Amino acid sequence: MKLAYCVLFLLIIHTASAQRVIVRDPVISGMLEQVSATHLEQTIRKLVSFQTRHTLSDTLSKTTGIGAARTWIKSEFERYNQDNGGKLKVSYDQFVQPADGKRVPEPTTLKNVMAILPGTDLADKRMLMVCGHYDSRVTDVMNKKDIAPGANDDASGVAGVLELARVMSKNSFRATIVFVAMVGEEQGLYGAAHLAKRVKEEGWKVHLLLNNDMIGNSYGMETDLKDNSSVRVFSEGIPAAETKEQALARQSAGTENDGAARQAARYIKETGEKYVDQLQVKLIYRRDRFLRGGDHTPFSLQGFTAVRITEMNENFNRQHQDIKKGQEFQIGDLPEYVDYTYLQKITRLNLAVLANLGLAPQEPGEVLLLTTELTNKTALKWKAPAGVQPSGYYVLIRETSSPVWEKKFFFTETSAILPYSKDNYFFGLQSVDALGHESLMVTPIPGK
Numbered sequence: 001m002k003l004a005y006c007v008l009f010l011l012i013i014h015t016a017s018a019q020r021v022i023v024r025d026p027v028i029s030g031m032l033e034q035v036s037a038t039h040l041e042q043t044i045r046k047l048v049s050f051q052t053r054h055t056l057s058d059t060l061s062k063t064t065g066i067g068a069a070r071t072w073i074k075s076e077f078e079r080y081n082q083d084n085g086g087k088l089k090v091s092y093d094q095f096v097q098p099a100d101g102k103r104v105p106e107p108t109t110l111k112n113v114m115a116i117l118p119g120t121d122l123a124d125k126r127m128l129m130v131c132g133h134y135d136s137r138v139t140d141v142m143n144k145k146d147i148a149p150g151a152n153d154d155a156s157g158v159a160g161v162l163e164l165a166r167v168m169s170k171n172s173f174r175a176t177i178v179f180v181a182m183v184g185e186e187q188g189l190y191g192a193a194h195l196a197k198r199v200k201e202e203g204w205k206v207h208l209l210l211n212n213d214m215i216g217n218s219y220g221m222e223t224d225l226k227d228n229s230s231v232r233v234f235s236e237g238i239p240a241a242e243t244k245e246q247a248l249a250r251q252s253a254g255t256e257n258d259g260a261a262r263q264a265a266r267y268i269k270e271t272g273e274k275y276v277d278q279l280q281v282k283l284i285y286r287r288d289r290f291l292r293g294g295d296h297t298p299f300s301l302q303g304f305t306a307v308r309i310t311e312m313n314e315n316f317n318r319q320h321q322d323i324k325k326g327q328e329f330q331i332g333d334l335p336e337y338v339d340y341t342y343l344q345k346i347t348r349l350n351l352a353v354l355a356n357l358g359l360a361p362q363e364p365g366e367v368l369l370l371t372t373e374l375t376n377k378t379a380l381k382w383k384a385p386a387g388v389q390p391s392g393y394y395v396l397i398r399e400t401s402s403p404v405w406e407k408k409f410f411f412t413e414t415s416a417i418l419p420y421s422k423d424n425y426f427f428g429l430q431s432v433d434a435l436g437h438e439s440l441m442v443t444p445i446p447g448k
Contacts, residue, residue, distance in 0.1 A: 022274055025435055027171075028355045032275060034167045035351060037344040043159035044151050044216070044335050046072065053136040054144040055187045056108060066183070069134055070111050073181045076162055077115040084169040089116040093180075095194045103141055103187040110183045112191045115165050119176040123387035124362055125205040126175040128354050130164060131192070131295055132157020132212045133185035136333070138322045141186060146322065151335040153319050154185070156216030160347040167351065173358030174388060175207070182295050185213075186320075192295035196302040207440060208264055208357065209306040211296035215346040216338040220313025228342040230280045230312040231349065233268050234294075235261035236287040241303030249445040253369070254400070257285070258426060260305040263441040266404055268307065268353050271438075275352035279345050282312065283403055305440075309346065360437035361390040364414070367429045368447035369422055378422040380444055381415040382429055390431035396441060397425050
């Protein structure tokens with residue numbers, strides 16, 4: 001009898017260990033349900049209706065060109081603000097882009113379109129940014145006259161940003177959330193470069209930027225792959241703005257794969273897959289694709305945590321193409337080729353990440369992995385964050401060869417000892433509140 005009991009007990013433990021319990025915040029799930037594929041399609045078709053959104057195109061017409069497009073985007077932000085109790089602060093981020101001798105032939109006034117949803121915790125200075133770029137182009141990057149619909153590149157990203165603002169501005173978050181439609185991406189990332197420099201100079205505490213660039217195509221040219229259940233997150237490894245002291249700590253701990261962008265990408269994967277059904281987040285350990293760039297890069301270069309969210313497969317007949325009929329198919333970035341259900345999923349991924357971070361307590365501070373003695377255990381200590389205090393902390397652990405976290409241990413104090421060797425594992429730390437909203441992960445540095 002005792003033997004049978006033990007065998008049954010072990011089977012129960014084995015079965016339980018293979019299960020994963022998913023607990024979702026019903027408030028966030030409710031917000032995700034409000035993300036509408038119909039609204040996303042309507043936004044894309046409206047942006048396409050301006051014929052071209054080339055950065056250097058007409059700024060005076062009310063119906064055609066980039067001037068009409070940015071006016072309409074701003075009016076949409078203002079409409080959401082009116083509908084949702086005046087929470088949003090809507091503005092142009094205006095600047096003069098000097099001539100560059102390449103893609104901007106003369107000084108040109110450019111405007112990012114921005115809506116800020118202020119956080120409710122005055123002690124919480126975190127800002128979370130989400131962006132897409134609203135300019136478009138055809139094959140000749142200097143062609144500002146011909147029709148350049150840019151339905152997927154990147155009206156899809158802007159549609160996602162607008163939908164996020166529409167839904168999220170009905171709610172309140174501890175952290176501040178910034179929604180941005182960037183300009184000048186196709187001419188050289190100029191809108192993002194200006195804004196990244198501005199927020200650096202003005203001291204904005206941008207903890208994460210999500211750049212959504214081409215998030216509506218589910219068909220891969222050449223490979224003939226149809227995939228509406230996977231999305232890529234590109235993240236840099238060693239931070240571009242790493243200091244000498246940070247480099248020494250990284251070299252000592254061997255954390256080349258644990259920079260802030262990589263940790264954010266892991267957070268996006270865990271949170272997105274938790275909240276969005278039938279979606280797998282693929283971690284791509286590169287800053288961006290070959291021969292391409294994106295608006296997250298200027299933020300990375302300024303020292304901010306920034307990643308690119310983009311479709312799994314690309315159709316190059318729908319990117320930067322003149323509209324024309326090929327021998328077998330239509331060429332051009334047209335709205336009828338956007339997968340709106342797929343776009344809805346990726347927009348929901350963004351919302352799940354922003355809402356969880358926006359509601360979570362701040363990250364713990366001064367996180368140290370103690371190296372004072374030789375031991376097969378690991379000791380960590382840290383400081384509680386400012387603002388609303390967390391209910392506790394998660395110590396995360398994974399093998400050094402694993403791309404994702406494998407275990408989480410909950411602690412209520414600001415120190416922990418685990419029976420896992422610091423020589424054999426990587427560790428992370430995050431704050432968590434009573435409802436399970438988790439902060440970004442912090443990589444501990446060696447200390448005493």
